[in-house]
Amino acid sequence: MRKRERLELIKKLILEHKISTQQELLDILENAGQTLTQATISRDMNEIGIIKIPGPDGSYIYGLSKDKLRQEGHRIDETPSILAVSPLVDGLEKMIHVDVVPGTSRLIKRQLLTKYKEMIFSLIADDDSLLLVAKTDFYQQVIRQKLESMVVSDEQ
Structure with a gap:
């Protein structure tokens, strides 16, 4: 899988699942047939603009930064961080x-x-x-x- 496709897959998984650790993301990717290192995942997440955001239950999960969501045309809450x-x-x-x-x-x-x-x-x-x-x-x-x-x- 090419890097661009991998980044899109990671972004899709972050938006579809409540993922709170890089290990959880690595496990989901491995189940999808992608074996990556923690260092690769960390670089990819930084490049994509993935950050920790408050989840519905008060815990923190991974999500896309406001800038990234805005670039993709999503309507976002403008609450400062x-x-x-x-x-x-x-x-x-x-x-x-x-x-x-x-x-x-x-x-x-x-x-x-x-x-x-x-x-x-x-x-x-x-x-x-x-x-x-x-x-x-x-x-x-x-x-x-x-x-x-x-x-x-x-x-x-």
């Missing part, structure tokens, strides 16, 4: 810590780097948070203001 932006701390004026919905940090990181590349010194992402270091205090304020406008409020 940012849960909290840390308060300013003395001595750390160029840094911003951001809590995000688990599984969305790589997507948000990519969006921030695309929009604010010239303002960012470094941006580190793990599963549910980001640590952004701006080049200047002013750049930190600009980016912080945008991030704070995207925070999911308790009233929503």
Whole structure:
């Protein structure tokens, strides 16, 4: 199977099944006759734009990012994925810590780097948070203001 066909199959499986781990996806693919490594699956998922999203029961499952769904013509909920932006701390004026919905940090990181590349010194992402270091205090304020406008409020 060619890579393009494999990516389409993975996307189809993610949309049709409630998959919460890469191992579950590997097992489903193996049952479909495709034997892949975890490293290959991880690269493919990143290329497709697969992220963890809240499932109907409150657990997290794999789904397509909002950008990918939008590209494919799906109507999507515009709820931001940012849960909290840390308060300013003395001595750390160029840094911003951001809590995000688990599984969305790589997507948000990519969006921030695309929009604010010239303002960012470094941006580190793990599963549910980001640590952004701006080049200047002013750049930190600009980016912080945008991030704070995207925070999911308790009233929503």
